[in-house]
Amino acid sequence: MSNVSVSQLVNQVDKSNFTLYTEWEDTSFKIMVLRPSTLPLSGEMHIENAHYFLNHLDESFETYLENTKQAFSGKDTDIQFFLQDESYGTTFTWKQQNVLTRGEIIMHSLSNILILSDTLKQSLELYQEYQERALTLKNENEHLKKTNTQLIVDTEEMTNKKSTMEKDLYKKFLLLLNTKKKKIRELQEALNNTKRITTKSAYDETTDDESDDSNVKSKKVYDTKLSKLRKHKLDYDNDQEIISKNSKKDFKKRINFSSSESTSPEPSTSKGNLMLQNVDMYDTVKSKQVLNSSEEERNSSEEDIFSQ
Incomplete structure (x- = not known):
């Protein structure tokens, strides 16, 4: 059976309604116009008859058909429809916006x-x-x-069960949480309580072995420093003795040298006294330097001893 369509349209000539019955083919379509108390009207358009409108509208026949x-x-x-009687017969025309004619049969x-x-028959079968x-x-829609x-x-039932289960789980969780907190x-x-009973830690106790070892080490250090101090004092005494001997020798040499050069006794005596004063001053300065050096070493040794 051909593709058929039926629609109710309005005739723009007299504003009356009519029924348009159309059979669509691949290369043509047929129409039938049904009006009350009037003989039916029929017509058709083939692709040959549509060339004028196709060229005017710049469309292919397939596009024009759709x-x-x-x-x-x-x-x-x-789209407006016009069904009117002419001298050569009745024409069926449809226009776009009442200006552009899209077809006439x-x-x-x-x-x-x-x-x-x-x-x-075709209408009843359709x-x-x-x-x-x-x-x-309709049956599918009802289903x-x-x-x-x-x-x-089902969704509401599942939602209610879910809410009930969540409440039960929350209660159990609270019970478990409170039990854990109490524990x-x-x-x-x-x-x-254990910390209060245990007042002294085992790490605070000291052993006798550690104290004895510390005392032995301190005594050894003290003996070492004391022996160094005695050695410094002995070296100082030896230096003093050597300085005294050297001073006397230098003094005798200078006296003899001054006696040989001088002819008068008074200048010789004055020069001898001057040389003697210089020697004494030299001995005094040298003795002070050695003494200061020894004192510094002794003080340093004592500080090292007491710092242990």
């Missing part, structure tokens, strides 16, 4: 009952097919509604 189907459905409000009256019978499809869709209702009930407090109290 646009015409959309226009005949009555859903496009920009010359209509003829149908007086042959066979054509009407075939058209009616109606039956659509009715069966509508019934199938989907029932399924949706059952899903809503921790008891252990903390026991630990505090």
